[in-house]
Amino acid sequence: MRKQVLIYLAIYACIYAIALVTALLTKPTFFSNILGFVAILNYICSLAPGIFRIILPGSRKNKFLNYLLKHRRFLGVSAFLLALNHGALQIIKRQLNLLDPITYLHYFQGFSMLTILTLLAITSSDESVKSFKRNWKNFTN
Numbered sequence: 301m302r303k304q305v306l307i308y309l310a311i312y313a314c315i316y317a318i319a320l321v322t323a324l325l326t327k328p329t330f331f332s333n334i335l336g337f338v339a340i341l342n343y344i345c346s347l348a349p350g351i352f353r354i355i356l357p358g359s360r361k362n363k364f365l366n367y368l369l370k371h372r373r374f375l376g377v378s379a380f381l382l383a384l385n386h387g388a389l390q391i392i393k394r395q396l397n398l399l400d401p402i403t404y405l406h407y408f409q410g411f412s413m414l415t416i417l418t419l420l421a422i423t424s425s426d427e428s429v430k431s432f433k434r435n436w437k438n439f440t441n
């Protein structure tokens with residue numbers, strides 16, 4: 301388990317480094333946009349196996365989808381971390397006033413998406429999985 305977490309952290313660090321290098325090589329620099337984009341990709345990958353299982357039952361044998369399913373938790377948690385980083389950079393870059401309710405209306409999509417990812421990340425811990433038991437599957441699907 302500990303080895304698995306270290307591998308996940310190494311993969312996450314690589315994703316982050318690649319995003320950083322890509323941003324430095326492309327002008328003008330859009331580092332936070334790349335993070336937001338990779339976050340979306342990770343989130344799609346975490347949802348894809350469940351969706352395909354429902355609409356195409358034959359896809360249960362698909363190796364790629366089974367691989368994504370096996371690493372679903374990592375994909376979801378890394379989507380949250382990347383999106384959090386993207387959101388924080390945008391807040392700093394645009395000097396958003398978090399005490400102003402208009403900010404939340406103006407950036408409704410970003411804040412609501414971040415709320416969803418935060419809830420999923422919090423409920424991804426082993427303790428949450430145990431305490432939610434069956435309901436956890438319904439919540440994450």
Ligand code: HEM
Nearest residue numbers: 333336337339340383386387388390391407410411413414
């Ligand atoms: C605190 C919450 C968030 C704020 C304030 C925020 C703000 C922004 C802003 C201002 C842009 C436009 C950037 C530009 O035009 O240069 C943007 C783009 C984007 N955001 Fe967010 N965002 C937030 C959360 C998220 C989340 C949670 C995701 C994904 C899971 C996300 C994904 C994206 C993507 C994919 C883009 C487009 C990047 C591109 O145009 O290349 N954002 N965001």
